[in-house]
Amino acid sequence: MNSAHHASHLHAHKRGDAQHLHYRETHQTGILLTALLLTFTFAGIEAFAGFWANSLALISDAGHMVTDAASLGLALLAQIIARRPPSIKNSFGFGRAESLAAFINGLAMLALVIWIGAEALTRFNTPHEVQGQTVTIVAIIGLCINLVVAWVLSKDKKSVNTKAALVHVMGDLLGSVAALIAGVVIQYTGWMQIDPILSLFVCFLVLRSTIEVLRESYHFLMEGVPHHIDYVQVGHDLREIDGVLAVHDLHVWEMSPGHPALIGHVEIRDLQDWPITLEKINKMLREKHEIDHVTLQPEMPS
Numbered sequence: 001m002n003s004a005h006h007a008s009h010l011h012a013h014k015r016g017d018a019q020h021l022h023y024r025e026t027h028q029t030g031i032l033l034t035a036l037l038l039t040f041t042f043a044g045i046e047a048f049a050g051f052w053a054n055s056l057a058l059i060s061d062a063g064h065m066v067t068d069a070a071s072l073g074l075a076l077l078a079q080i081i082a083r084r085p086p087s088i089k090n091s092f093g094f095g096r097a098e099s100l101a102a103f104i105n106g107l108a109m110l111a112l113v114i115w116i117g118a119e120a121l122t123r124f125n126t127p128h129e130v131q132g133q134t135v136t137i138v139a140i141i142g143l144c145i146n147l148v149v150a151w152v153l154s155k156d157k158k159s160v161n162t163k164a165a166l167v168h169v170m171g172d173l174l175g176s177v178a179a180l181i182a183g184v185v186i187q188y189t190g191w192m193q194i195d196p197i198l199s200l201f202v203c204f205l206v207l208r209s210t211i212e213v214l215r216e217s218y219h220f221l222m223e224g225v226p227h228h229i230d231y232v233q234v235g236h237d238l239r240e241i242d243g244v245l246a247v248h249d250l251h252v253w254e255m256s257p258g259h260p261a262l263i264g265h266v267e268i269r270d271l272q273d274w275p276i277t278l279e280k281i282n283k284m285l286r287e288k289h290e291i292d293h294v295t296l297q298p299e300m301p302s
Contacts, residue, residue, distance in 0.1 A: 032076040035149045040069035042145045049138040053131035057182040060116040060199045061175030099220040106214035113203045120196035132187030139180035146173040167209045178202045223253040243277040261293035274298045
């Protein structure tokens, strides 16, 4: 019997264990693939047009789309990895690959926002000639593409990684709107400063969403207590179970997005009553705190 066969038995869930798996059985990878192809194709077109028209607003929107293409590629790769079952070296599976990709995407967007902001500031002192009509036409096409991509990504509401990719696309959507306004203003008034002004505005909006993605993915990667769970209340509710005297060394975290887990030590009056007590604990944690994966060690009072 080989080691992989041994591992499959060790990872098995039997009666009374948690019901969820340590990997994703299904993922809507087609959603990310469609969004990736649309975004990557237009990113090249918009980048060329941006440099041709000398528009920072258009270049910034193209930069957003290039970053989106990379983020969507990472998201697609992460979803494929997350589908792999637990292995000998990764007993919890690969569910965290999604949050890791989301964190990398957030860092990439943060770097891009800083670059665009610095470039916009320099253009206030030295305005560049911008071809307004070209910017307007390309911005309209980009706006339509971003609306289609955002609609495609919105179909997957469960994946934190897809949500992170959607944040990028929403930034592109705002970038296309800003580029459109800049093109129209420049085309009819010749006021070149509108280009860096709207670029800074988009950077500010995207920065807020990026920080939120970084905060959420960082919290998950650092095994923080899930936001919907009150750690102190969980400890209190455990102590309220008949037969439980005390609780210590308690830890609550998410093994994979949407699947919280709990481990800890429980002091009880009589070890013979532990099966009944454990059944009460599991029922309470499932119904009140939506915690299904529970591992507790019973102990007699010190």
